[in-house]
Amino acid sequence: MFYRKNLPGWERAMRAIGGVAMIAYGLFGMPGTTGGYLVAGAGAVAIATRFFGFCPMCAMVGRRLPSP
Template identity: 80%
Template sequence: MFYRKNLPGWERAMRSVGGVVMIAYGLFGMPGLPFMPGTMAGYLIAGAGAVAILTGFFGFCPMCAMVGRRLPSP
């Protein structure tokens, strides 16, 4: 099934960059125990970053589609 893109190019780029930052912070920046590098909150932030990267890559956001957001037709 193909979805119509509902994210403009600038937002796709920002989601991709933001997703990389979220993954890096979630896995490496969150303070954890000395013997356990990650925390559950860090893994959740990294997972949200992965979703942000995917929506930026495909140009389709399911939540934006649920509220009726569409790109203007050229």
């Protein structure tokens, strides 16, 4: 199933940086805690949305990229 991309390039880059930071903080800043694993999981989701260029929450509110 293919989805239409709804994230601009600058936001995809920011999601990658933020996702790596969230994973690092979750695993090293809060080691062995449930909250740490939740933060790391949220970081993994941010990186996944960056990779695919599609955010389901943005699509739910009708966000789209301008047509080329």
